[in-house]
Amino acid sequence: MKKTRKLTLLGLLVSQALVLHYIEGFIPVLAPGAKLGLANIITMVALVLFGFKEAMAIVIIRAVLGPLLGGSVTGILYSLSGGILSGIIMSILYQNFRDYFSFMGISTAGAVFHNIGQLLAASWIFNTIGILYTYLPILMVAAVVTGYFNGLVARYILGYLKNKVEIGS
Amino acid sequence: MKPKIGDVFVYIFIILLVGLSFIGLKTMGNHEGKLMVQVELDGSIIESVEMPGVETERTAREIRIDAVDGGYNIVKISADGVEIMDADCPDRLCVYSPSIKNPGQSIVCIPHKLIVRIIGQGTENEALDDTAS
Numbered sequence: 001m002k003k004t005r006k007l008t009l010l011g012l013l014v015s016q017a018l019v020l021h022y023i024e025g026f027i028p029v030l031a032p033g034a035k036l037g038l039a040n041i042i043t044m045v046a047l048v049l050f051g052f053k054e055a056m057a058i059v060i061i062r063a064v065l066g067p068l069l070g071g072s073v074t075g076i077l078y079s080l081s082g083g084i085l086s087g088i089i090m091s092i093l094y095q096n097f098r099d100y101f102s103f104m105g106i107s108t109a110g111a112v113f114h115n116i117g118q119l120l121a122a123s124w125i126f127n128t129i130g131i132l133y134t135y136l137p138i139l140m141v142a143a144v145v146t147g148y149f150n151g152l153v154a155r156y157i158l159g160y161l162k163n164k165v166e167i168g169s
Numbered sequence: 170m171k172p173k174i175g176d177v178f179v180y181i182f183i184i185l186l187v188g189l190s191f192i193g194l195k196t197m198g199n200h201e202g203k204l205m206v207q208v209e210l211d212g213s214i215i216e217s218v219e220m221p222g223v224e225t226e227r228t229a230r231e232i233r234i235d236a237v238d239g240g241y242n243i244v245k246i247s248a249d250g251v252e253i254m255d256a257d258c259p260d261r262l263c264v265y266s267p268s269i270k271n272p273g274q275s276i277v278c279i280p281h282k283l284i285v286r287i288i289g290q291g292t293e294n295e296a297l298d299d300t301a302s
Contacts (some may be wrong), residue, residue, distance in 0.1 A: 075279075101173055102176055104172075104176065109182075111181070112183060126209075127274075128284070129193075133190045137187045158240050
């Protein structure tokens with residue numbers, strides 16, 4: 001792929017991730033702290049179309065810019081720790097074990113580790129391990145639902161993109 | 170759609186995590202003696218109140234905490250537990266958080282840098298708090 005073309009596509013993915021990150025702030029969720037994690041769809045798409053480095057670049061840019069759009073600066077720490085951990089886990093699962101996992105499984109694992117990363121950051125900042133125990137169960141239930149949904153969306157998007165766009169050239 | 174073998178591992182992992190955190194909560198809640206409610210604002214402890222026991226009369230008290238940046242949280246402490254009744258933080262996650270009553274549990278309000286936690290006597294948590302202060 002030409003350098004310019006790749007840069008354009010990556011920029012497009014970053015802006016899509018940012019928009020998803022922003023609008024999901026308006027969607028109410030049942031559990032405190034739980035989010036839909038729609039930007040994870042973009043991470044998966046980038047992971048499949050480009051690879052680990054590019055996907056992580058998108059995650060990091062989104063994690064830094066996202067909280068600045070509609071949140072607080074402290075939010076960067078949480079979105080970075082969650083995003084990087086889940087990005088690494090999803091990359092490992094996709095690049096080494098993709099025969100054994102569906103997109104829904106990879107996405108769910110990503111959601112789980114996003115929550116773990118955020119909770120670890122929170123318990124480090126607030127210096128208490130209790131946060132982990134208190135919030136983990138409810139966030140895990142949320143992760144199963146959102147992870148499955150996001151994986152499904154990513155699968156449809158990738159199926160469409162592979163037919164319509166010659167990404168690999 | 171049939172789940173693949175790896176997906177099953179993901180779900181097993183999730184169930185294990187949930188089980189572990191419930192075990193963690195249980196062991197943390199298994200302490201004799203008085204419980205203290207500690208309110209920490211921006212890294213320093215500003216309130217330390219004894220948790221009312223079940224036997225004492227149920228006098229619920231509400232404490233108003235003024236945040237550093239000018240917001241407020243209203244913390245309600247009663248024999249039934251501790252919860253945040255009202256706050257003007259943007260997400261209000263602390264208000265929606267369920268009430269807490271066991272040592273080690275905490276309610277956090279990230280925008281106001283507020284953390285309300287319950288600590289027991291001679292628990293691991295106190296050791297943690299000592300290093301923090």
